[in-house]
Amino acid sequence: MFGSKKSRAEDETSASQPVHDDLSEEADARRDAEAKKGRPTPKRSHQESARRQPLVNKDRKVANRQAKEQQRQERDRARIGMMNGEEKYLTRxxxxxxxxxxxxxxxxxxxxxxxxxxxxxxxxxxxxxxxxxxxxxxxxxxxxxxxxxxxxxxxxxxxxxxxxxxxxxxxxxxxxxxxxxxxxxxxxxxxxxxxxxxxxxxx
Incomplete structure (x- = not known):
């Protein structure tokens, strides 16, 4: 009876040993890849979320540039209108x-x-x-x-x-x-x- 239990435990240990070996090998390979790149490899979910994020800084620069251009055009229009005597552009x-x-x-x-x-x-x-x-x-x-x-x-x-x-x-x-x-x-x-x-x- 005791011999059968011992042999069963040894069989389970020997069966799980390859799985642990595979996991350890995969972890070692990941660490080697990260060491070569100098930074950890981001997860796929993080990469996808980063791609979905809008380019806020770039959009803000474009918006500021467009606003400045619009203001310049409005100033030029007001100056020309004042010179031509248009009522809405005249001073008091x-x-x-x-x-x-x-x-x-x-x-x-x-x-x-x-x-x-x-x-x-x-x-x-x-x-x-x-x-x-x-x-x-x-x-x-x-x-x-x-x-x-x-x-x-x-x-x-x-x-x-x-x-x-x-x-x-x-x-x-x-x-x-x-x-x-x-x-x-x-x-x-x-x-x-x-x-x-x-x-x-x-x-």
Missing amino acids: RDKGPQRRYIRDYIDARFSIGEIFIPAAILILVIAFTQPVQIQQYFTYAVWGLIALIVLDGFVLNYILKNRLRNKFGEVERGITFYAVMRSIQLRPLRMPKPQVKRRQYPE
């Missing part, structure tokens, strides 16, 4: 039908103030290159030009207020300063850009 200073009317009227006429900046540059050059006697004559000319600009400003203010009352029924505050400042600027440098030709007065 330039918005409104009365301000547009003033711009069109001033851009259609010739204002004495338009020659003030070129005259000032000419006087500055003469002050450093010509004798004192000639400088005095140009000084008188500058004072005369300033007087004409002031007189032209009064005339412009009177005409514009009458036109604005007839067209809109009332006159907004601050239009005198707005009109005079635009009238003394060189026509190509005015912002928003002139939308009418010379003598093309608004109705």
